[in-house]
Every structure is written in C-alpha cells, then in structure tokens.
Amino acid sequence: MAFKIHPYLSMLKKLFSRNPLMPLGEPDLTKGYKTVELMADLMADLLISSSNLMPLSMKEVRLVARYMQEQFIAQNTVFIREGDKRDTGFMVLLLEGEVTVENLVINREDPMIISVLGPGSLIGELGLLDGHPRYASCTAATLVHCSILTRESLQQLMLDKPVIAAKLILAMASRMAERLRDNTDKLKMYVQLTQAMQQELSARTPR
Amino acid sequence: MAFKIHPYLSMLKKLFSRNPLMPLGEPDLTKGYKTVELMADLMADLLISSSNLMPLSMKEVRLVARYMQEQFIAQNTVFIREGDKRDTGFMVLLLEGEVTVENLVINREDPMIISVLGPGSLIGELGLLDGHPRYASCTAATLVHCSILTRESLQQLMLDKPVIAAKLILAMASRMAERLRDNTDKLKMYVQLTQAMQQELSARTPR
Numbered sequence: 001m002a003f004k005i006h007p008y009l010s011m012l013k014k015l016f017s018r019n020p021l022m023p024l025g026e027p028d029l030t031k032g033y034k035t036v037e038l039m040a041d042l043m044a045d046l047l048i049s050s051s052n053l054m055p056l057s058m059k060e061v062r063l064v065a066r067y068m069q070e071q072f073i074a075q076n077t078v079f080i081r082e083g084d085k086r087d088t089g090f091m092v093l094l095l096e097g098e099v100t101v102e103n104l105v106i107n108r109e110d111p112m113i114i115s116v117l118g119p120g121s122l123i124g125e126l127g128l129l130d131g132h133p134r135y136a137s138c139t140a141a142t143l144v145h146c147s148i149l150t151r152e153s154l155q156q157l158m159l160d161k162p163v164i165a166a167k168l169i170l171a172m173a174s175r176m177a178e179r180l181r182d183n184t185d186k187l188k189m190y191v192q193l194t195q196a197m198q199q200e201l202s203a204r205t206p207r
Numbered sequence: 208m209a210f211k212i213h214p215y216l217s218m219l220k221k222l223f224s225r226n227p228l229m230p231l232g233e234p235d236l237t238k239g240y241k242t243v244e245l246m247a248d249l250m251a252d253l254l255i256s257s258s259n260l261m262p263l264s265m266k267e268v269r270l271v272a273r274y275m276q277e278q279f280i281a282q283n284t285v286f287i288r289e290g291d292k293r294d295t296g297f298m299v300l301l302l303e304g305e306v307t308v309e310n311l312v313i314n315r316e317d318p319m320i321i322s323v324l325g326p327g328s329l330i331g332e333l334g335l336l337d338g339h340p341r342y343a344s345c346t347a348a349t350l351v352h353c354s355i356l357t358r359e360s361l362q363q364l365m366l367d368k369p370v371i372a373a374k375l376i377l378a379m380a381s382r383m384a385e386r387l388r389d390n391t392d393k394l395k396m397y398v399q400l401t402q403a404m405q406q407e408l409s410a411r412t413p414r
Binding site for chain 2: 054103125126129130136155158162163166172176177179181183184186187188190193197198201204
C-alpha cells in the first residue's frame, strides 16, 4: 500500500526509539486542525463505509477524532505484544507507515506473519473492547504516525455523546463481523484442504 | 446441554410449522413479566459476563428485553439461511430448545455442522450488525422458544436509551471479539496441521 512519511517524522524517530508509546495524558480536545482532519478522513473510510445500520456522519467522525491522541512509534518497536494481559486498554488508528501483525504458532518457533497493515487500519480493537490478553503482536515496520483511542476516552465519549459512541462501537462491531466471516471462510478452506490431504495420505500409506 | 420444553410448546408446534418466523410487529413493551424475566436472566449470563468495559446492569438488561419479541419456531425449521441477503435484520436469543448451525463447505455437498446451540445462545448478530448475507444456516433441532431483536428495535433503543444501546452493542462486540480469538486459534491449529501433513505427504511420495 502506498504511503507518505512526512520529512520531519524521520527526525522524531530517534527521539522516541526508547518508548514503545509516549505516555498518554488527558484527551487533547485542542489538537491541531490538520491532524484531526487527517484522522477524520482515514476514520471515515474505515467507519462510515463499514456499517449500513446507523452510520457516523463526517461531523461525528471529527468529534470522535478529538477524543483520540496523536502518537509516533519508532520503526521496529513492538507496541502490542501477544499474550499481554495488562496493556489492553487502547486501539490504534494507523495514519502513516506500516505495521506487521504476527501470531505465534503453537510450537512457538517462527512467528507466522498474518498481515501487513497500512494507513487507515484499526489495530488492537479486540483488546480495547473485551480487555482479554492481546492475541497478536504488532510491530512498526516503518516509523508509524498514529492516533490512539484509550478505553478511558471511549468511556468518556460514552458519557459525553452516547449516540455517537454507540455508532462508533457499532461500526467497530461491523468490521469485526466482516473479519469473522473472512476467518470462517478460511476455516472452511482448511477443513477441505485437510480432508483432501488425509485422503491423499491414506492412498499413499504402504499396505 | 440440558433444557426443558414446556408441555404447551408441543401444541404450538403444528400451528407455526409453515411460518419460519411469525410476522414481527411493533416492540411489545407490555409483554408478560415471566417472559421478560426469562429473557433477562439468559441475557444477563450472555451480556453481563462477557464485557469488562461498561457492563449492563440487571435493570438495563430487563429494559433491553422489553425491546425484544417472543417467538416460537417449529422443529426442523430453517430460520436463518446461509447466503440470504434480504432477511438479515434480526438476531435471536435462544430461550428454550436447541439450534444447529451449519455452514456449506465449498463443494456444496454435505453441509458441515459447526455447532449445536442451547438456551442462552445469541444467533444471527453478525447479520443484524452489518447487514451482510447470512454466513451460516440455523435450524431448530427441537421446538424453539426464543426472543428476537430486530434492527428497527435496536435503532429505537439507540434513540430512546443511547447509553444502554451502546453498552448492549459493546457486549455483543466483546462476544464477537472472543469468537475472533477462538477462530484465530483454530486457524493456527489448521496451519500447523496442514504443514505437518504436507511433510508427511512429501516423505511418502514415491521417488
């Protein structure tokens, strides 16, 4: 996927190379217009198109963006770690850069790369929603410019603007529904594949 | 899973054997106390335990139950059909009876039984949320007593009680997150299985 890194980002790289994530403070409702617009545009692609049941308006997406916090993550930083039980209270909207998502297979040797995500991707929403341990590891493949929604900010949004919060969660749930369907399709394929391989193995078994 | 069918349900079986679902009217906010309590109890197990982020209170669950409609489905009725694009606007809370969930595999011969669901199960929430075609078929394995939440009722709840709606959708999303994790675990297992079978097949290939 094509993406552009602003020239100043490379200067920030060294600054933040020790911190997986900068410490998060209060929601910054006064953040720059440009960042909010960039977040809102990418979120709009993600959130407005994905649900046909009470979609968010562009104005509502902009409001949600104001509850999120801008972050930079240095290249090669693992910012979500599979199995992590404590650090589940945030999700990441990728604004610029690329992230690899990896899952350890059962033998825990080579991790299996699931996917490479580009700008506009939502990362870590499962942990944000259910608080369970992270089920995949996410690494910044480049310097990453992103926007964070913490559980506290989502709860604040639910108190301040419950209808918008409901629509946001609905859009996230709708994306998860899509992923569930995709996963089920993959599972079906594997069931067939293993059946076919089992038959082939039986045929090749020496008598 | 153990379940009890009230004796009168068997009499209702013939009555409704032609209708996959009885026609749905307006939300019945005056329905019997007993049904609401049964629905609320089963929903409480389902909804309160599944989310640690803003859980519904028992009082809120009872209010949600009042937006749902009681239904009976005759044994052997397919009430959700895989691939159906039109009839996606409802989800079903199973109160009494059992439902088999089946997915057609790619060759479209024998359907693959995914699971048998008992009381307390939520069925069809993916279609309700995203409006996409149904991805599995659901058949009443017994006479089924259930409670339906339509998209219209959910939208009405969002207008009437947005905070409760947000919490409900959050609880549903949290359950979907769990299913996504389960599916991912199954996929990992299949990836390993096919790798092992591939090695075995290579070893058995005649040279």
